[in-house]
Amino acid sequence: MMAARAMESGNSTSCSTSEGRVTACESYLPMVKLMRKVLRLNGMERIVRVINKRSDELEVGMDITSRADVLVSEILDSELLGEGLIPTLQHAHDKLLAANPQTVPYRATTYGQLVESMYLWKLHDLYNNEAKALDDIHLVPKGMETILCIRPQQYAMHCDAIKEEMKLLSEPFKIFEFDFWKRPDSHGETELCIKATNDGTVHAVVSWYIFWCCDNYILSHVLQGRLYQCLGFFFRWTLQLDCEGTIFYSTCPKYICFPFNTRELNSSFPSVGNWCDHWKQCVWFVPGKGLTVSKDEEVHLHAIHTDTSISYRFKTNAQGTEIGKYDFGGPDWHLILSPERVAIYGDRNWRCSMLRAVKNALQGKVSSLCVVADDSVFLTIAIASLSKTSHIISLFPGMREKGAQYLQAVAVANGYSIDQVEVLEKRKTHLTMHDTQQRKVDLLIGEPFYYGNDNMLPWQNLRFWKERTMLDPILSDDAVIMPCKGILKACAMSLPDLWRSRCCLKQIEGFDHSVVNDMLGACGDLPAPEESPCLPFFIWQCGEIKELSEVFTVMHFDFSTAISPCSGKAQVKFTEPGICHGFVLWIDWVMDMEESIVLSTGPVQRYWKQGVKLLTKPVAVGIRGSSIGECCSAEIEAVFDPSGGELIIKYALS
Structure with missing residues (x-):
C-alpha cells in the first residue's frame, strides 16, 4: 500500500493501469483474505493485486504482465537469512525482475x-x-x-x-x-x-x-514519477532501505x-x-x-x-x-534439546532437588515398578541408577525411539542394565496390566517435561495430570505420584514493552489496520467485552519489567486424584506504584507430600516460559492510602478445563 501510494502521488496516470501496478504475493490463504480486507478498508483493492502464491511460483505473462522494476520485501528474521531471503531473491532476480531493479530493502550488513x-x-x-x-x-x-x-x-x-x-x-x-x-x-x-x-x-x-532504511519520503522518492511495476513479497513490517544509505535500522x-x-x-x-x-x-x-x-x-x-x-x-x-565446528562423533543420531533444557539438566541445584525427591520416593521400595510419564531422560536414568532392583517403563511420548536409543547408549556409563528399562512402543497410547505383566505401578514420576513443548504455556504441562488419570487402573493403592501437586502462582507486573508489541493495530503509516486484530490475536486495547489470550514468554527477556505485587497463589492442582475441572481465586494488593499491564502466571511443582521440595518455573528461573495475561487497558495502580494510582488491589480467578487443557484467567481491579 505504501508503494501504491508513492506511485500514485507521482503519476498522473492511475496506478490501476497496466503501466503502473503493485502486485503482492502471499502463500498463506487466511493471510491473503486478511490482506484483501485491509485493502478494501483503505480503498486500495483495485490498486494492489494480491496473488495467493509463493513468490517462486509466480510466472511472468501469467501472474504479472512483465518483469517488475521494483521489489519491496520483508523476509528478514533475527538471523537475517532464516526466512529464505537468499533463495527468494535469487528466483526474483532470475525470473521476475527487470535488469538493474530498485529494491527495498537495499543492503544489510x-x-x-x-x-x-x-x-x-x-x-x-x-x-x-x-x-x-x-x-x-x-x-x-x-x-x-x-x-x-x-x-x-x-x-x-x-x-x-x-x-x-x-x-x-x-x-x-x-x-x-x-x-x-x-x-x-x-x-x-x-x-x-x-x-x-x-x-x-x-x-x-x-x-x-x-540495514539502511527510509521512511515514506524515501519510498516516494524511489517510485515517484515512474510508471513502475512493483512486486511485494511477504509484506509484514514496512521497513524500506535506500541506496543513499542516509537512514538505517539496526x-x-x-x-x-x-x-x-x-x-x-x-x-x-x-x-x-x-x-x-x-x-x-x-x-x-x-x-x-x-x-x-x-x-x-x-x-x-x-x-x-x-x-x-x-x-x-x-x-x-x-x-x-x-x-566451533560441532563434532557429532559416535552414533549417527543425537538427542537434540533446547538450550534452556540443556541448562536445566546441567544445573546442580535442580539435579540435587530431583535426586533427593527420587530417593525419598524410592525409600522402602525393594523391587518397584516405576513409570516415567513424560520425556525426562534424567529421571529415567536417576531411578535406574539409584535402584538396581526397580523396573522402569518410560512413556517418552515425544522422544519414543530416540529416547530408547539414548538410554541404551548411556546405560554402561550410568551403571544400569538396559534390561531394567523399557520405552513404550510407538503404537501404544497408554499402559495396561498386560504391558506391566500384571504388576501394579508403585511410582509414577515426571518433571514434568514434554519434548517439543518448549514454547507452550506453563499449564500445558498439566498433561502429566491427564497421563496420571489414564494410568489410574494400574496404580497400586500406595503408589507415589511425583510431583504430587502443582501450584498456580501469579504476580502483577508493569510490562510496557510487551504491551506495546501486542496491542491492537490501528493506523500504520497512515493506513487503517484495525480489521486484522481478531485474526492476529491482539491483546491490548481490545473493545469490551473481548478478553486477551494468555501468551507464553520468557519474562526476563520482555524489555522493561517491574513487579507491582507480591507473588501470590491462585489455585492448586492435586495429582493424587483423577483430573477434573477446578478453579481458584485470590485477592492481591499492589505493593508498588506504577502502570499495571497484566499478570504473569506460572506453576510451581511440589515434588513430595511434605512440600519440602518445590521446583518453581517463575520469572526468577530463566529456563522456563511464563504465561502472560495482558490487561485490556493499562491501569495506574498504587498503595492504599497514597494519592498515586487509581487501583489498590485486584481479584484473580482461574478456571481449569481438563477437556482441552485450557486455563481461563479473569481479573477485576479495585
Missing part, C-alpha cells in the same frame, strides 16, 4: 562481537556443567559429549537482558554485507582477524545486523554504540532503540568450555553463510585446530 558469559555457557555445555554436579548421573558420558546437545545454529535472544552478565571481549566487527539489488550468492565465507579487548573466555558470538543491543550520528538516526526512524519482539540479536555458542583469549591477542574467525544460516569457526595456533 551483519556485525558480531565476542563475549564471555557464564549464563550463555550453561545453555549449551552440558558435559562440563554436569561434571560439577558430582552426583554420578552422566547424561553425556565422556567420549559421548554430543549425544545430548543443542542444535548447532544461531539462537535469537534479547541480549540487553543479560548485559550485566556479559563481558565484552572485542569491539563490534563487520561479518557479511548483502546487497539486495543484485542476485545474492548461496554460499559465502570470510576470514576475520579480531583483536581481543579483554582477557577472558569466548563463550559466544553475539550478532545483529544493520537490530543491535542497546549497549552497542552506533557508528553513525545517533541524533540523525532517532529523528529519521523514531522506533530505533525501542524493544521489539520480532527482531532480536543472535547468539552462536562456542562448543565446549569456549576459547581462552588474552587482551590484544588476535583471534581468527572464519564465518560461513549458506542459503539460510550463518555459522562460525575459530582458528587457533594449536596445529590449525578449529573451535
